[in-house]
Amino acid sequence: MSFFEKLTQRAHDVNSLLCVGLDPHKAELEEDSAEAAFKFCQRLIEETKDLVAAYKPNAAFFEAYGVEGWAALQRTLAAIPEEIPIVLDAKRGDIGSTSEAYASSAFQTLKCDSVTVSPYLGGDGLQPFLKDPSRGVWVLCKTSNPGSQDIQALQLPSGEPLYVHVAKVCCLQWAKEHSNAGLVVGATDVEAMRVIREAVPEPCHGGPSACESNSPASQHCHSSRKNRPTIILEHHTGLSKQEPCNP
Numbered sequence: 001m002s003f004f005e006k007l008t009q010r011a012h013d014v015n016s017l018l019c020v021g022l023d024p025h026k027a028e029l030e031e032d033s034a035e036a037a038f039k040f041c042q043r044l045i046e047e048t049k050d051l052v053a054a055y056k057p058n059a060a061f062f063e064a065y066g067v068e069g070w071a072a073l074q075r076t077l078a079a080i081p082e083e084i085p086i087v088l089d090a091k092r093g094d095i096g097s098t099s100e101a102y103a104s105s106a107f108q109t110l111k112c113d114s115v116t117v118s119p120y121l122g123g124d125g126l127q128p129f130l131k132d133p134s135r136g137v138w139v140l141c142k143t144s145n146p147g148s149q150d151i152q153a154l155q156l157p158s159g160e161p162l163y164v165h166v167a168k169v170c171c172l173q174w175a176k177e178h179s180n181a182g183l184v185v186g187a188t189d190v191e192a193m194r195v196i197r198e199a200v201p202e203p204c205h206g207g208p209s210a211c212e213s214n215s216p217a218s219q220h221c222h223s224s225r226k227n228r229p230t231i232i233l234e235h236h237t238g239l240s241k242q243e244p245c246n247p
């Protein structure tokens with residue numbers, strides 16, 4: 001089963017479009033350690049595992065703890081039930097040979113179902129991720145931060161913003177063979193979402209394309225096409241600050 005089939009199946013099974021971010025910020029941990037980062041994620045997984053369509057661990061917060069952090073990431077991934085798809089948020093992407101190593105790390109070593117990547121090294125830089133039809137590849141298109149205007153929104157001679165070109169080239173060319181890519185589009189920019197959906201009317205993947213945001217409501221939404229599910233992503237900061245439910 002491919003990543004997007006797994007995601008579609010899971011969203012259907014739990015009737016949920018929620019993807020929970022696992023971002024163990026130091027400020028939220030009981031102590032500043034890799035063990036505390038793991039415990040933070042473990043608790044979040046325990047509290048939400050019946051409700052979620054996917055989990056999105058952000059590698060940076062684990063890598064910050066060095067070798068112990070890497071082990072904490074592996075333990076966190078192992079704590080996620082098998083049937084729940086994983087989006088490794090690592091925002092990889094380099095020249096082809098280096099991307100081969102990144103892809104091997106995400107898919108073979110960490111055994112994640114999908115990974116976030118940057119498109120700015122071009123198609124050859126993403127092929128190592130895209131060549132495996134069983135894995136999902138989330139390409140940054142229009143991100144949620146204010147600085148996304150600096151480069152992603154630059155106007156091309158054709159009149160379209162660069163992020164629209166990214167959406168088109170990714171969906172219609174780079175990921176055409178296996179339709180295994182999604183687009184990360186910030187829900188902070190509703191207009192960008194509209195323009196992208198217009199520019200790429202057909203799905204470029206077997207499931208939803210992604211959107212992220214830092215909205216005050218702590219929600220990220222993923223746009224959908226046709227009968228594919230729309231994924232709603234919830235910030236970890238929105239969920240992790242909730243009190244545990246008492247039975």
Ligand SMILES: O=C(O)c1cc(=O)[nH]c(=O)n1[C@@H]1O[C@H](COP(=O)(O)O)[C@@H](O)[C@H]1O
Binds near residue numbers: 143
């Ligand atoms: O790729 C992402 O997940 C992402 C895309 C985007 O446009 N904006 C964005 O905030 N994210 C990620 O979503 C999470 C946001 O976390 P908080 O804002 O700290 O709750 C982080 O892991 C970000 O790296």
